[in-house]
Structures are given as C-alpha cells and as structure tokens.
Amino acid sequence: MSVIAVLVLDGVPGHQLTTPGLVFGAAARHHPRVGYEVRICAGPGFRMTGSPGPFRIDASRGPEGLADAGTVLVPGHDGFRAEPPAEVTAALRAAAARGCRIGAIGTGTFTLAATGLLDGRRAATSRRHTEELAARYPRVEVDPDGAVVSDGLFHSAAGVLGGVDLCLRLITADHGDQVAIETERQVFLQLHDPAAPPDAGPARAAGRSAGRSAGRSAGRSAGGLEPTIRWVEAHLDHPLTLQEIADHAGTGVRSLTRRFRAETGLTPLQYVLRARVRLAQRLLERGDEPVERIVTLAGFGTPANLRHQFQRFTGTTPSVYRAAFRSLVATLARAEDGTGG
Structure with a gap:
C-alpha cells in the first residue's frame, strides 16, 4: 500500500x-x-x-x-x-x-x-x-x-x-487516466451534492449508487476488453450499436455481453450509457459548451434524453450540476484568498 x-x-x-x-x-x-x-x-x-x-x-x-x-x-x-x-x-x-x-x-x-x-x-x-x-x-x-x-x-x-x-x-x-477520472467524479459527489441536503434520501442515494457502479467498472476494465473499452469511450458521439461493439472486439454479441459482465459488471450498453454520463459531467465541469453541444458530443441524441439519463444517475439536472460545481470552485477560491493558501 x-x-x-x-x-x-x-x-x-x-x-x-x-x-x-x-x-x-x-x-x-x-x-x-x-x-x-x-x-x-x-x-x-x-x-x-x-x-x-x-x-x-x-x-x-x-x-x-x-x-x-x-x-x-x-x-x-x-x-x-x-x-x-x-x-x-x-x-x-x-x-x-x-x-x-x-x-x-x-x-x-x-x-x-x-x-x-x-x-x-x-x-x-x-x-x-x-x-x-x-x-x-x-x-x-x-x-x-x-x-x-x-x-x-x-x-x-x-x-x-x-x-x-x-x-x-x-x-x-x-x-492511469480512467481511475483518476472516476475518482474525480466521486470526489465532487462527496464535496457537494447539488440535488439534496446532507441527510436527503433518494436523489443523494441515486448519485452514490451511480458513482459506485461507475467506479467498479473503471476498476475492472483493465482486462482483455480494454482496447474495445477505449474505442467505445473515444466514439461516444456515435450511436454505437451492440453489433458494432462486438465487431470491434472480434467476437459475437453473446460472448461480448458475457465478457463485459465479467470484466465491468455491466452489459456493453449499460457501460456505454454510464460512459456518456461521465463525459457529460466532465464537459459540464470543465468548459462552457451549451447543453445542446454536450448532447452531441456525448451521444445522447436529444436534450430530453440527456436530462433524463443525467438525473437518473446523478440525482440532478445538467444545469444545476454545472452551477453547483462552479459554486464549489468559487467558494474554495475565496477561502484560499482569505488564508495563506
């Protein structure tokens, strides 16, 4: 250790x-x-x-x-x-x-x-x-x-x-990058849950549950599917059908699903969805891309689908998430200016 x-x-x-x-x-x-x-x-x-x-x-x-x-x-x-x-x-x-x-x-x-x-x-x-x-x-x-x-x-x-x-x-x-990215997600969820106060229930629990699933998938994605997983995460702006993912892995759909479950704990399409939510989170935190552009970059198809899936996994909306993250950064920046920093 x-x-x-x-x-x-x-x-x-x-x-x-x-x-x-x-x-x-x-x-x-x-x-x-x-x-x-x-x-x-x-x-x-x-x-x-x-x-x-x-x-x-x-x-x-x-x-x-x-x-x-x-x-x-x-x-x-x-x-x-x-x-x-x-x-x-x-x-x-x-x-x-x-x-x-x-x-x-x-x-x-x-x-x-x-x-x-x-x-x-x-x-x-x-x-x-x-x-x-x-x-x-x-x-x-x-x-x-x-x-x-x-x-x-x-x-x-x-x-x-x-x-x-x-x-x-x-x-x-x-x-590696994937562990760091997932860790950043979890840190933000711990620092500031924009959906609910500290003792709140369903929204906070949903965010924690999604984070745990994403963390488990990242932690176990270093096996034989790693090249395919990297390819998936580089092409999230594409529709990415199950057959396309299987073709890239050089295997059949059933075999792909078994391997994904064994290595990530998720089906291929579940992994894709969580990867899209993670990408949307990163874009909301680090840039000024409008939600419509994030919909395209993360492959959600429509703003309504982005909002639905984002709230499902994080317990809040994209706009509230972005505002909460920036508020957190601004608060800590002010704290630094008031101390030795």
Missing part, C-alpha cells in the same frame, strides 16, 4: 488538510486494485488549521512520519513566508534524497522552495502569490498560470480546490 504523508504546519487551510484523504480515499474505495494510506504529520508548533472555520486536530506523527512514505504533500499555511523549521527542511531533503515523490499545494510551494529542492525546477503556487514566489526564490521557474506543474519527482499546484488536481495527477501516474 502506498503511503501518502501530508506534512502540515500551523494555519494550514482546512480544505488543503482534508483533501488528500478525500481524494486518495475515494480512489481506493471505488477501485479494488488501488491502495493508499494517508498519514497526517504535524510540523513543529502546529496548533490548528487556518481560516475559514479553523479547527484543531491531533496528529500522532511529526516530520519523522515522512521516513517511509512514497509521497509527501506539503499544503500551504499561514507562516509560509518564514523559514521552515529545521526538522521540516531535514525531513523533506531526506525524502528527496531517497527518491520520494513530493508535492506542494498552494503556498506550500514556498516551504518546499525554501529547502532548495526546487532550485532549477519549474513550480506553481497560488495565483496571487506567483510574483512573490518568483522574487523570493529566483532559482525557481514559476509557472504564472498556477496549473499543476510536474518536474521530475516534484509536483506543485495552485490549490484552489485544496490540491484536488495535484492528487488526481498523482493517481493518474499511479493507476
């Missing part, structure tokens, strides 16, 4: 502290082949998280908890402009020396840069701190866009969503 050590310093934004557990936990829950242990390691002087909504936590490990980790994450914190404690610098340098993967979230990049480990490397930080990072650490090549930046074993990101994108980048490197 891969150990993810999250090295937290006093005033870490709460969402940056909790995000690694949320993301890596979702990956492990929905994909049987995936295993992660997320370990919180408190730096010297750690007391509580920063605003908004500060809270206290008890961490059983300090910087020594990095010693056997395969990945170390350094979130932002209130005192990011100060020189990091000697124990933190030593632990990070030791982790790098043994080939550990290290990621920095938001202003955590300042802490990592202070160790000298980013000298001569590309890095990102919170967008409003890019110029300051470049001025303070001129040997670091700062990416002004604040996107996820990878340079060798070092990774960094703006942290608007608490480091979700960085965690997903690491999951992609470990387990």
Whole structure:
C-alpha cells in the first residue's frame, strides 16, 4: 500500500488538510486494485488549521512520519513566508534524497522552495502569490498560470480546490487516466451534492449508487476488453450499436455481453450509457459548451434524453450540476484568498 504523508504546519487551510484523504480515499474505495494510506504529520508548533472555520486536530506523527512514505504533500499555511523549521527542511531533503515523490499545494510551494529542492525546477503556487514566489526564490521557474506543474519527482499546484488536481495527477501516474477520472467524479459527489441536503434520501442515494457502479467498472476494465473499452469511450458521439461493439472486439454479441459482465459488471450498453454520463459531467465541469453541444458530443441524441439519463444517475439536472460545481470552485477560491493558501 502506498503511503501518502501530508506534512502540515500551523494555519494550514482546512480544505488543503482534508483533501488528500478525500481524494486518495475515494480512489481506493471505488477501485479494488488501488491502495493508499494517508498519514497526517504535524510540523513543529502546529496548533490548528487556518481560516475559514479553523479547527484543531491531533496528529500522532511529526516530520519523522515522512521516513517511509512514497509521497509527501506539503499544503500551504499561514507562516509560509518564514523559514521552515529545521526538522521540516531535514525531513523533506531526506525524502528527496531517497527518491520520494513530493508535492506542494498552494503556498506550500514556498516551504518546499525554501529547502532548495526546487532550485532549477519549474513550480506553481497560488495565483496571487506567483510574483512573490518568483522574487523570493529566483532559482525557481514559476509557472504564472498556477496549473499543476510536474518536474521530475516534484509536483506543485495552485490549490484552489485544496490540491484536488495535484492528487488526481498523482493517481493518474499511479493507476492511469480512467481511475483518476472516476475518482474525480466521486470526489465532487462527496464535496457537494447539488440535488439534496446532507441527510436527503433518494436523489443523494441515486448519485452514490451511480458513482459506485461507475467506479467498479473503471476498476475492472483493465482486462482483455480494454482496447474495445477505449474505442467505445473515444466514439461516444456515435450511436454505437451492440453489433458494432462486438465487431470491434472480434467476437459475437453473446460472448461480448458475457465478457463485459465479467470484466465491468455491466452489459456493453449499460457501460456505454454510464460512459456518456461521465463525459457529460466532465464537459459540464470543465468548459462552457451549451447543453445542446454536450448532447452531441456525448451521444445522447436529444436534450430530453440527456436530462433524463443525467438525473437518473446523478440525482440532478445538467444545469444545476454545472452551477453547483462552479459554486464549489468559487467558494474554495475565496477561502484560499482569505488564508495563506
């Protein structure tokens, strides 16, 4: 099992502290082949998280908890402009020396840069701190866009969503695009259910059930049908009949159905439908495509069919889903601007 050590310093934004557990936990829950242990390691002087909504936590490990980790994450914190404690610098340098993967979230990049480990490397930080990072650490090549930046074993990101994108980048490197995409779906459903309050029933249950089915299918799609599954997902804008899928797999319809059930837990057409819903979710989250265009790109045929299937699997409508996702991003962006980020 891969150990993810999250090295937290006093005033870490709460969402940056909790995000690694949320993301890596979702990956492990929905994909049987995936295993992660997320370990919180408190730096010297750690007391509580920063605003908004500060809270206290008890961490059983300090910087020594990095010693056997395969990945170390350094979130932002209130005192990011100060020189990091000697124990933190030593632990990070030791982790790098043994080939550990290290990621920095938001202003955590300042802490990592202070160790000298980013000298001569590309890095990102919170967008409003890019110029300051470049001025303070001129040997670091700062990416002004604040996107996820990878340079060798070092990774960094703006942290608007608490480091979700960085965690997903690491999951992609470990387990591939499909696991990362499914994990992103599950994380969003956990963060914000636009259809119902936390204790609501049918709509929320429908979203969870659809997510579990999609996660199971992604987790088991690495068998002999993988080329056909990739082909299906690249042609979702086409009608995709059962016979066409069978022809691509070089088998008969009955054999195809048996193999799909064995490898994904779904029939071929059930898999196609769930893949179309996943594509629609991604298009709604990441772009400004109108619903009519998403209908075409995801192969739903009509807006009415898109709305029906989308609500069936997520418990909400496409327009509400898009608005909720953007609201979540904006809320966390404001939270970052109010903290060390």
